[in-house]
Amino acid sequence: MILPLMIWATLPSRLFTGAALRGALRRTLGRLDPYLLLLWLLTLPALAPLAMPGYFYDAHDGQHSVFYLLQFDASLRDGALWPRWAMHHIQGYGYPTFVIQAPLGFYLAEIFVLLGAGYTLAVKLTWAVAFLVSAWGMYVLVRDWLEKSAPRGTQPDTRPAALVAGLLYVYIPYHLADIYVRAALNDTLLLAWFPWVFLAFDRLIAEGSAPSWPRRLALAALALAGCLLTHTFALLSFTPLVMLFALFRLALAAKRHPLRGDLLRRTALAAGAGAAALLLTAAFLLPLLAEGPTLEQQVYVSNTYDYRNHFVQWGQFFSPFWGFGYSDDPGGANDGMGFQIGSVALILASVGGYVLLRSGEPTGMRRAYLSFLASVSVVLLFMMTSAALLLWNTLPMLAIIQFPWRLLALSAFTVSALAGLAADAIFTHGVPDESGPAMQEAGALLLALLVIFAGFGYVGAPLQPVEPWREDGRAVFRFEQEHPDMIAYTQWVQQPFTTSPMTGDYAAADYREDYGENGRLTRLAIVTGQGEVVSQYSRGSSAGGVVRVDGPATVRVHLTYFPGWQVRVDGQLAAARVSNPHGLIEVDVPGGEHRIDVRMGPTPPRITGAIISWATLLALLGAWGWDARR
Template structure:
């Protein structure tokens, strides 16, 4: 009977762990979902939402990995995802495509990632501590103030999402070190490689910090004689440890090379690679007086504050861990390793580490803020807490008292960290809202440093959405017509007629990935003017010109390395006879191939209009279907034959009775492209958003447009050969 009772108790213990992880997942998801209502107004949060919106639009048009967002930077475009890690934007973008609002989709995605990071921390700490102790450590990582500061104060959503990966790295590393025999085929080795790739694709600065921490702790890990080969010298154990931890990391580098390699090799094409001082970190070191807070509840600093203090419990936890090294036997090595990592990470945030930062400024300077190391410190402190509590719970490690104690600690940690700022977001999240924000703050693409601005743009970034500070010299008129034949997300084809040789300029920044073909023959594009716009020389006559985004050499090299990494993972799955894993991995490969092929990318044929207003020609229009209560997005395609006067474009939508039921007026080229920016030979488009009545019935409605001089709406211009000022664009289809 006693044996049966013991067996039953042993059977209940794993069930308690599963229940604990299930409750952790549910409660963490709900807590973060509720905590982000209303969505906080933060310095960086809106720009990440804008990037999510832009990615969703690209996916809607069949472009799986858009390295260029065409509606950023006042419509001149920006190579955001060519340089910024893309992974954190995909979950909310896909949810947005499924019908959720942009903010709701982001809240759901972040809540799920937050909960999964807690579950990953629990599983990782479970490998070195009892389940209740691991639960307490996982709750500490979830309630760590810096990660909530990332979300609610800074709005650093990718870094917040990156908290998912360090626990998986720890889980995989512990498993790899313990794996016997063919360790490289173990599940832990595969997980470790995928976690490194996921971290690099989510937030490359966190990946850099994790790699540096691995290098710093590697010699200590090899000290333990339990690391294979068990009875060999320290040198052989060090080499074995380096292989077991380094080779999966290298495989992760291969998997993520399609993004990381072009971002590194082609950094000099944008502001992020410009030579600039890297000593900005010096203003953000903590001193011993402001290293940690002593308040009973954490007081979050402002986003403009120079430092982010450690929580109240951090220093006592470190001190307790140091003392526990004397009496904690079973987990002493793990405690010492976690303590070393935590102390190193804390030290790197302080003024005393400045000499090291100065010595490694070309590398560490990329981090910008020393307090970023708290991203990894959260897990290190969670590990310390789990190991210490494991000693406390040693007598009855899975008793009800142990579980209750772990839960109580978690509640106290969340109460301590929950005094979050609550300023709701009030601004819009459309492209025009981004332009208005940039124009107001003198920045570009949502960043004040211009880090993604192509280096061929000579104009100061604060002037890009307004008239030039140095007006261009007068240019002769351009005898040019340019009818768009096909227009996609990152490609366009025009039927051109030029009466004489001239330079055709497009309304997008020059970037080496743009390819231009005239009559099927590649023509080398060049940057034009102080805006560095994409331009090409066009001979006289009739021509067909195609502009498309093409992979650069670095992109092809990165793709090749990622394909090699994909094949290695497939080989390891085959050796493990993991049929389900192979099926999933093959499916991911097919999706990647489909995206690379371009077969899914959509293009539209705008309806010809050909209305000549003198200095500008309205060549064509595109009017996609719309739902009632939304906005009709009428895209107009213009050719500038001369620099126009200050003109206003208007779009009218007629009701069944022929009267105007909806309209919108705005400056030609938008308010952020004044007439002086519209030079002869420029091909540009303008999307006019016309709000529609919510009660509008399904059907087809005529759309008309025209121009009038600014301030003279009663004196509209009439296009050559037209009897009336308004030009018919086509029909708007309203669907239910």
């Protein structure tokens, strides 16, 4: 279904007639890479559970991935083009979830929602896209590296090895665990970005200030920014890896182009792309840095999320154990999930390295890439073990990663690329010359089937039916009822709580909401004075209603106080204050009937960040356009 749509989208509308259409289709199919098509075809078995009825809500973040999206969608429909507020959290008081949750993955899923998919289906479709894009990215990256590594004057067929690398990246255990065990939407989407970011920076540094450098710089900046806007985790983990790769690539460039000025230009381009990426993400990063500290931080780094409880034992990297539980045993013996690297990738990398060493091939680009990937992979594995405890303790910001084994996402990328390069070494030096391309193709197909066979047993998860309550505010409410220890508060909350005036509303048998809009949640209460609440409403980023009071009164709005709330009484901005002890909002009204509207609006950090991001984006697009006109 996906590939025909992609092909159809490439055709001009004037060709949508009989013979012309058939001819255009034949020409388009003729230009498509058959190995890439085969890669996508062989990726489909990994997506099979997504096509089944039901969903794995009981996976680690299975519910979160859906109810984050439904709250994101509710805010969008309520006019918040960049949502910050999740209205159903904290028993209905709401929480600035999207101040700390990067938004890009939700925007992608939102496309499917707007096309008519339910929230659960939209999440599943987003994962399908991520898997196909990640396979494609690894395929293109490995092909690019191998073509750069080829001796001058030769045109080796790099597609068989790239096919193997792409499949390894799809079926490597942690990639499958990220979706079927963890069901972590944004974590999984990150793996789709990794190869594209590396490819963009590799080409930027390799080609330096050659023609079209503004376009290459823009692509590198946009790719890295897309990654950072997909998950906050990338800022602390993937960004250092990109910086390390840039230094490695600059060192390679310095050997081939030893002139100092040339190296400085390449360095400036790489640094410029990195800086532009950070500026592009300012709309997210500035509010995160300015407003994030007002949120209770300890809940995100203690107890369940304390990194000291989640180190991996060396043996677990090679254990075939697989489970749907949690990493809840600090000693590792009784962990409920697996942390294996992937036996096929490890064996392939080892055999390929051995063949390369025995071949006598002179030191070159391929060997340099292999050495870099192998070294980084070992360091990543070390960082996930308790042997690195001192480093984790020394760098407090690492605690935000929460689970050291999350670095398996990075090692899945490096090991897959490493194995792909090693496969090419096997095809180049391990296959007799007289066998020719046919043997390489056969070897690639054999390895492809082996990769699928080794990983297919990990494809799938226990499914639960998609019931109506799973896709509205009751999903958040019930999760917090079951896990009250995971309720997070703001700095204005003086007395923790686990229920609210809306607890009964959510528990009602006739609870209903329409894309986040609900007229039954108890949003208003008169706390001083006499009167009544005539009506009330609740939407994705706003709430309010009408009150009728006999005289001056104070009305409490059942929303968590946070920067950005704008309170209006009868259409006029009104002074609001914190309502203790639960850190809510309250406002004074005179006697009579009054309409109260509360909406999440901009703040100085959000406005400043948006200006910086838009200015940077326009500058990059302007440079791209200028380069195209030259």
